[in-house]
Amino acid sequence: MTRRITDAAHLERLRAELQAARDPxxxxxxxxxxxxxxxxxxxxxxxxxxxxxxxxxxxxxxxxxxxxxxxxxxxxxxxxxxxxxxxxxxxxxxxxxxxxxxxxxxxxxxxxxxxxxxxxxxxxxxxxxxxxxxxxxxxxxxxxIDPESLDDYVANGGYRALARTLTSMLPEQVIEAVTKAGLRGRGGAGFPTGRKWALCRQALGNPKYVVCNADEGDPGAFMDRSVLEGNPHGVIEGMILGAYAIGAHEGYVYVRNEYPLAVERLSLAVEAARARGLLGNNILGRDFSFDIQITRGAGAFVCGEETALIGSVEGNRGQPRFRPPYPAQSGLWGKPTVINNVETWVNVPLILDRGPDWYAGIGTAGSKGTKIFSLVGKVNNTGLVEVPMGATLRHIVFEIGGGIRDGRAFKAVQTGGPSGGCLPAEKLDLQIDFESLTAAGSMMGSGGMIVMDDRTCMVDVARYFIDFLLEESCGKCVPCREGLTQMSHLLHAITEGRATDETLASLEALAPVVQDASLCALGQTAPNPVLSTIKYFRDEYLAHIRDRRCPAAVCKSLITYTINDKCTGCMVCARQCPEHAITGERKKLHVIDPAKCTRCGICHSVCKFDAVDVR
Amino acid sequence: MSATVEPTCDLTKLDPILARYPAERRSLVMVLQDAQKTYQYLPRPVLERIAEALKVPRSHVYHLATFYKAFSLEPRGRHICTVCLGTACHVRGALRLVEHVERRAGIKAGATTPDLELTLETVNCVGACALGPVVIVDGEYVGSATTTKLDKALKGIVKGAVEEQQA
Amino acid sequence: MIVNINGRDLLASPEETLLQVARRNGIPIPTLCEHAGLEPWGGCRLCVVEMTRGGTGPVRVVPSCLQPVEDGLRVETHTPRILRIRAVLLDLLLARTPDARRIQELALEHGVKRTSFVPRRDPDKCILCNICVRACAAVGADALGTAGRGAAGRISLPFGDDASACVGCGACALSCPTGAIEMTDRGSERRIWGRTFQRLPCPSCGAPTLTREHAAHLAGRSGLPAESFGACERCRREQASRLFLDLVGK
Structure with missing residues (x-):
């Protein structure tokens, strides 16, 4: 069963046998x-x-x-x-x-x-x-496919691109095909993959490495996890093709520690590929050898940044360094290294299997192929969504996502994770690609798409991202470390009702310095969630600052809970209230003592009669 | 997921881990991960032994271990409750769940109860966003978590959770 | 190759950074995390400059300590944007280390008298520039590092208290730009990182020089006998110049 696949013809025979054995x-x-x-x-x-x-x-x-x-x-x-x-x-x-x-x-x-x-x-x-x-x-x-079965992948056309490439294409032709297809990095920045590979192929230095960045850290994004768990051989095949193109013999997959199932499935897939001769020496009988090692991350968002990732693989604190030199020139152990993320790698076999022209026919002028988004938040249908580049936000949120939950109003969609921004309703018809999102003040990022309704507070969202990044900042450079500390202070002042108009001015003055002066993309893009929410939802900031009011009723310091006359006196809230702030007799209207209430929201969530108001 | 705290720290358990990887700096993160799995946390003697075995300075091992969130240099509880604070979970009220467990267990997020029964942790996204808010109790995912669901999952682990259920 | 800094065409060699070219030509650029003899770090960001490739490309803000020279680069070191960045960075650092003299001085030079931000609750003088850690690693002792990360990071010994690797060379304290590391030399006794070291006397003049542990460490690294590191700075210079004169005399 684990017989080595000796050459391309053998692979095709195996595929034919597997397909014939399947009774549709x-x-x-x-x-x-x-x-x-x-x-x-x-x-x-x-x-x-x-x-x-x-x-x-x-x-x-x-x-x-x-x-x-x-x-x-x-x-x-x-x-x-x-x-x-x-x-x-x-x-x-x-x-x-x-x-x-x-x-x-x-x-x-x-x-x-x-x-x-x-x-x-x-x-x-x-x-x-x-x-x-x-x-x-x-x-x-x-x-x-069954992700734990190499045969299943083969039966579905797997490793066909590899066989064909190894037998009929020169490495340069592979790079040409990927360039012609217009594939751009799916990790966020959208750098043309073919150009990256060409730079690495031309770079002096040996050995060369390929790395799969599977440190999917953007909160709210899980497409890489799904691909690793569901189609690990697709990623492996992509990496083998990339290694062949740049002339590498060793590859690393850097997977988040928080993804145990992905690590498990990928490890199984690597072992299976090795046992069948698709990894290791003389792959498919050709004069080309390549193998993959799996490295687990250890809980640091910044390791998604390629230079920090390299540091982490080498066994160091994951701190980014200045580029140039770029990893394509000097990466892992100072050697030329191509780093692409999971979704980028898994696109490669498709391009080589079906041809760059076919691939380039999907998407927009500047962004080709499809993009996977994780559609989550206050939308009816949550999950992973794959659409051609150029689809509109409206298409994704309303047609695929089925609109907003509980019939509430759409307020914003957050794209690009902590580096991205919040786009309001007037941007719903935006055709999504790398350029359009950046122009709108957000980012493609890795593809998180978090839908927000009228009960999501945009200031709270901005504060959430800044606090997230502050915790994840490596601390190496002053603007990120100290700048985010102060941005967090300013945002907390706003959400806690201690702010003045000056607070907002300070925030707007500090943000561009953090963008301009930070060392890596984490800091350079960190102010985006703040700036985009100020840009599109300034009124909400002003409501917090001038009226000491949170229109979405989220910011604890600015809200009150009261019980309305829908109350049936069931006593559930009174029993659950951890502060014993609710009084009232059975079958009589209950009352919340505002002095005792800590605004934990438990009464609101346990009430079956919609009798607890929050404003 | 069995979670037993090591009363004494048996360094011989490190040998098979160290044998698995080349004795180089690049193995450090992997060795620390495996060691944490074995000891539940990274006791000082374990870190010292790893430094010696991989021939890296103690400062490097210690400072690397404190950089990554996955490593704990403090003993952790027999049970681990991890609340996801990813964006999707955040907008669906994950913070309330953290506060709820904090109140129930009488500890702050990141801390362990004095009886080493429970460690409450937060994590910046486990990638189960469609199920948000998500809480993981001893490796089991609680999807679309509510305070009531959490009390059920923590029954027998946190005293308050049971009492309140019976009330 | 030629780079243009503040309107002046300056000759540069490919292995130089913008900061080196600027310094060589008397153009002042402030720095905090840069230290002669250590690899550039790029953390303080005070040395940022505006850079344009080929005169027509987009204007980029880059750290001059790390940016390699390229033929035809146009660089501005003191534009309003750059001065504003430096002022804000110093304002931020002042909130972190209000008592650090060097930060106060630099901030004042950039028009910042008091911080406009929320001051740190229990401030020390450390700005996390990492010079001490890099100096310690360069000496070869690797006794220091940054514990934790981000704003919560702090310079520390392993486990906070393990000074066993420290050789008492003092490189960390002497190179710290803000005087954040305490070191006291009293007679031949040196106290640093909670340990007390004995400094060896200079064989020529008897003045206390490097610690016994430092000498042993250097001997171990170089293979030379510990005694060869014993001379104090002044005596060593004198010896060297005498040797030089002897050589030239011949």
Whole structure:
């Protein structure tokens, strides 16, 4: 089973055998095993399916797949060959699914996805609006293949690009193809990948290295995690191709420590690739050798910055250094190094498999291909979304995301993580690509997209990001370390009702210095969330400063909780209040003592009658 | 996830870890990670032994270990409760959950109860954003977490959680 | 190659940084984390300058201590934007270390009398410029480092108290721009980092010189006998000039 694949022809024979062995009419149950679904119990669910199938002695394949992206509705199940799509499936549903759907082809209505606004139900995965409006070039693999099976990847066309490249292309031609495809780095800055590779290939110095940056640190972004967990071989194949192009024989994947499942799946995939001769010496019988080592991060956001990442791999504190020299000239151990992020690497096999012209036909003039966004926050359908570059924010938030939760009003969407900004409703028709987002005062970043409604306070969001970055600042340079300390003081003054107009002026004066003078991108972009919220939501800042009021009712120092006449006197809030600030008799209106209330919000969250007001 | 605190620190447990990696500076982060898994935290003698074995200065080991958030130089609790403070969790009220556990356990985030029962940690995004707010109790994810769900997950770990449930 | 700084065309060699070229030509640029004999660090950012490539490119703000020269660079060291950055940085540092003389002086030179920011609660004099750590590493003792990170970082011994690697050379204290590291020399006794060292007498004049541990450390690194490091600075210079005169005399 773990026989070495000797050459390209052997790989194709294997692929043909694997495909022939697959009976498209065979019943199969695909259970999503992404982190989201696992959190909702998909492992137990898959085990229940396996047990039931064994007990019944029926010929049904139970397959664990990578993340389907619609995490919020997990655990997700797709029944083959009918492709019937069930959501929020529990072990209790297993027998019924086998009895009715697998055996008779019937649809179980209650397990179908129902659109939260229209109530319409959908039978197949690709009809669900969340999926129907996407272009899942990369995420498509996740739902199809078992991430722990190399054969599954091969059967789905895996390593075909590698075989073809190694047998028919010179390294320079690979770089040319990637350049022609117009691929740009998905880690945030959008640097042209082909140009980076060419620089590294031309750089003097040996050995050379390729690195996969899987230190996905932007809070609210998890596309790299999903790709690593769902399609690790795609990333590995991309890295092998990159190594061939620049002339490297060693590669490193730097994975976040917070992603244990990704580390596990990637390690398995590397071992499998090694056992089959797709990593190691003389790959596919050619005069090219390459291997990959996995390095785990240790909880430092700044290590997503490439020079800090290099420092961390070398066994140092992850502190960035000045560029030039760029890693392509002098990277890991001072040697020429190409660093690309997960999503960039996984695009490479697609480009070489289907050709640069095909790839360049997707997207906008300056940004090619698709981009995966993690659509989260106050939106109806949360999960991973893949769209061609140039899709509008409205398309993503409303058509794919199904609009705002609880029928509330859209206020803003935050893109680009802590380096990005908040875009208001008037930017909803913006066509998203690297340039347009930057021009609007935000950033592509790694693809986090956090939707905010009228109950999200924009000053609080700005404060959140500054405090986040202050905690993650490495401390090397003064503007980032001391500048963010002071920006945090200023923002806390605003959210805590201690600010004057001067506070806002100081914030606006300090921000450009932090941008101009900081050493690395962490500091240089840190003021973006503040500046973009001041730009688009200045009124909200002024409400905090001049009226001592938080319009979204979020900032604790500026809000009060009161009980309205919907109160039925059920006493639940009074019992739960940790400060015993709520008094009232059973079946009588309760009252909150503002002097005792610490505004923890528990009463608001436990009240079933919407009787607790916050303003 | 078993979480037992080492009363004494048995340095021989380091040997298999050190044997796994080349005795160089570049192995340091990995060795520290494995050591933390073994000892639950990084006791001083462990760090000193690692410095010696990898032939790096003690200052380097100590200062690297204090740089990364994943490493703890203080003993940690038998149970670990990690509240995600990623953006998606933040806008869905994760801070309230931190405050809730702080009140229940009588400790601040980042601290361990005096009886070494519980460590309350926060993390800047575990990448389970669609489930926000997310809390991880001993490796188990609690998605769309509420104070009630948390009390249930912490039952038997934090005294208050049980009492309040019964009240 | 030629770089233009403040309107002057200046000759430069490729391995130089902008700061070196500027200094060589008498153009003052303030620095705090830069120290002769140590690799540039690029942390204090006071040395930032405006730089344009080929006269037409975008204006970039770069640290002159790290920016290598390129032919045709146009550099401005004292534009309003740069002066504003330096003033704000010093304002920030003053909030961190209100009692550090060097920071007070530099701030005043940039028009900052008092900090406009929130002062640090328990201030010390350390600005985290890392000179001490780099000096210690250069000496080879590696006894120091930064514990923690970001604004919470602080210069410390391993575990806060392990001075066993310290050789008492004093490089950290002597190179600190703000006098944040305490070192007292009384007679032949040196106290630093909680330890007391004995300084060896100079074989020629008897004045206390380097510590016993420092001499042993240098001997260990160089393979030369410890005695060869014993001479005090003055005597060593005299010996050297005598040697030089002897050589020239021949």
């Amino acid at each position: 009419a065979r019943s199969a149950i695909a259970v999503c095993a992404g982190t989201g679904c696992v959190a909702y119990g998909s492992r137990k669910l898959a085990a229940a399916f396996r047990d039931a199938v064994t007990a019944r002695r029926v010929d049904v394949e139970v397959r664990a797949t990578g993340c389907h992206g619609f995490c919020e509705r997990g655990p997700l199940v797709v029944v083959f060959p009918s492709r019937i799509f069930y959501q929020r499936v529990q072990p209790a549903d297993v027998e019924e699914i086998l009895d009715r759907t697998v055996a008779k082809g019937e649809v179980i209505d209650r397990l179908l996805y129902a659109d939260p606004t229209t109530g319409r139900k959908y039978v197949h995965e690709d009809e669900v609006p969340f999926y129907a409006h996407q272009h899942r070039l990369i995420l498509g693999f996740n739902g199809k």
